[in-house]
Amino acid sequence: MVECNLLGNGSNEAGGRSWKAQLYQNGSVTSQQSQGVVVLSGSGFTGMSHTFIVYCSAGDTLALGYSGSGAAAGSRITGEASGTQCYMKVALMNRSLA
Numbered sequence: 001m002v003e004c005n006l007l008g009n010g011s012n013e014a015g016g017r018s019w020k021a022q023l024y025q026n027g028s029v030t031s032q033q034s035q036g037v038v039v040l041s042g043s044g045f046t047g048m049s050h051t052f053i054v055y056c057s058a059g060d061t062l063a064l065g066y067s068g069s070g071a072a073a074g075s076r077i078t079g080e081a082s083g084t085q086c087y088m089k090v091a092l093m094n095r096s097l098a
Contacts, residue, residue, distance in 0.1 A: 001054075003051045004050055005048075005049040005086065007047035018069050019067070019068050020066060020067050020068075021033040024063040025060055025061070026060055030052075033050045
């Protein structure tokens with residue numbers, strides 16, 4: 001189980017853009033948040049969180065990302081500066097020794 005929290009500010013923002021958290025496994029997108037955070041005109045992006053359930057093998061790498069759709073090409077998210085609100089938690093849910 002991978003839990004992510006992304007807090008930040010959207011830049012070059014226009015209304016109607018939808019942001020979705022993505023999980024990369026071994027360099028490829030393996031999961032994407034099904035419902036994004038929609039930014040209304042003038043409100044700006046404040047953050048998103050999501051939990052992904054993925055199966056991993058020994059040596060797999062995981063990374064967070066995001067995608068955006070809608071208005072304002074070139075929009076991006078700038079994370080908050082302290083590093084305490086943009087994170088990824090990974091938990092082992094089941095382990096078989098068989």
